Every structure is written in structure tokens, then in C-alpha cells.
Amino acid sequence: MTVSMAQLSPPTVDVHESFLAAMAEFQAEGRGYLEDRSMIGSEIRTYGRSWSSPEVFTEYVRWLRAQALESSTRPNGWVPSTTLWWVDGVHFLGRIAIRHWLNAHLRRLGGHIGYDVRPSARRLGHATAMLHAALPVAHELGIEQALITCDEDNVASRKVIERNGGVFENKIDNKLRFWTPALQPDDPANPRSAGQERHA
Secondary structure (H helix, E strand, O other): OOHHHOEEEOOOHHHHHHHHHHHHHHHHOOOOOOOOOOHHHHHHHHHOOOOOOHHHHHHHHHHHHHOOOOOOOOOOOOOOEEEEEEEEOOEEEEEEEEEOOOOHHHHHHHEOEEEEEOHHHOOOOHHHHHHHHHHHHHHHOOOOEEEEEEEOOOHHHHHHHHHOOOEEEEEEOOEEEEEEEOOOOOOOOOOOOOOOOOOO
């Protein structure tokens, strides 16, 4: 699937078949075990045995969308988050979650934004394009500078963050922490974009 055809979408039942194939790819690389603390890992443990049911998948999509609501019930320690899927038609390629605000753990290690691209779609530019498309959404949620982190040895993820304007701040434990402007330089609304005067 080409990057040019992919776009962000709210979670949708339209990609059910492709989503299941993507989750199988994540599981094949070791995601979903108890030590996997990622969102995908948690959801594989919760839904992995029943996702194939259209009814269960519909409820999962409904639950995922509801996590953006301040009033929604969520696991202890989770904050409201907007999840978007990176899709090309009915093909699920990846996902990105934008946390609306930071608690102590997220400020230290997790950050505002987390993302995953399915293994078979990696190294094609999808992560960079997906993050670029999601940053204006973060801005609409009131985030001016998004904290994004990655593992110290994850060179590919570091490059994705830096290509989107991420500025390295420091390292905590094995996490590299970057602050990324939610409006990109080429966004007409950004006062630093070409042809616009920057105001203090």
C-alpha cells in the first residue's frame, strides 16, 4: 500500500479482516505477552481471542472511540486519548493514539503520542506520514508541543520523530524524549510557515 493513498480514520469495522491480519503480525513478533505494556499489547491480551467475532469487534471499535471522551470509563492510570487508524481503503496499516494530557508517568516516559505500523507495512514511510497527519489533530486538542518518546535503540522511530520536527530534550531510563510542534512548518496556520511573519 502506498503512503500517498493512506489516510487517518477513526476506528472502523470496515477494516476488520485486515486488522485481524495486522494483529497476527504483531503477535508473531512477540506483542501481547505480559511484559508488553503497550496499548496494542494490552488490547491483544483483552480482545485477541474474540476479535474475530464481528459483534466483539464492533464493540471494541465503539470502546476505542469512546476513550476520547472525558467521561468514558478507562483503566486506572489512563488518560483520555484519541485513537486514529492509518488505512488505505479497507487495509489497516497502523494506528496512532493522542493522549489529551499528561499524567506523571506519561510526562516521564510515555508522552502525548504513541504509534505502531504493522510489520508488513514498515520501512515505506507510513510512520512518518501518519505522525505528520496526526500532529494537527493534537493541536486541535489543545496540544502545542507534543512529547513523543522512543526506546534508545529504536533508530527508526527516532528518525520518524525528528523528521516531524522533534527536538531531543533528554533520556530517562532507556527512553529518548522529544518535544514536537503540533503545527508543522508547512501548515498555513503556523506563523513560522513560508511567507508568514513570525510574531513574538
